Amino acid sequence: MKVLLAGYNIDSEIIEELKKKSPHRISRLREDATSQWEIRNLARRMSELASEVMPLTFLLLGGKDVYPECFKQQFGEYPKSSPA
Numbered sequence: 001m002k003v004l005l006a007g008y009n010i011d012s013e014i015i016e017e018l019k020k021k022s023p024h025r026i027s028r029l030r031e032d033a034t035s036q037w038e039i040r041n042l043a044r045r046m047s048e049l050a051s052e053v054m055p056l057t058f059l060l061l062g063g064k065d066v067y068p069e070c071f072k073q074q075f076g077e078y079p080k081s082s083p084a
Helices: 022-030 037-053 067-075
Strands: 003-008 013-018
Touching: 022 037
Parallel strands: none
Antiparallel strands: 003 013
């Protein structure tokens, strides 16, 4: 499965072809609270689009800062690798 995402910025056009594993990596790094707001918003929109296509595959998309809470919401406990 491939999803074509086109995002427009003031300076440049971003076109990213995504495979199944790419959204997790992009989401984890670019939806984080420390990311630039434009990149964070673009990554969040990408996550929404990917989740519409394959909701179970992309169930845990989100920034690394929210991953433990997202995991707990889905499975009722924190991930074992989480410090929480």
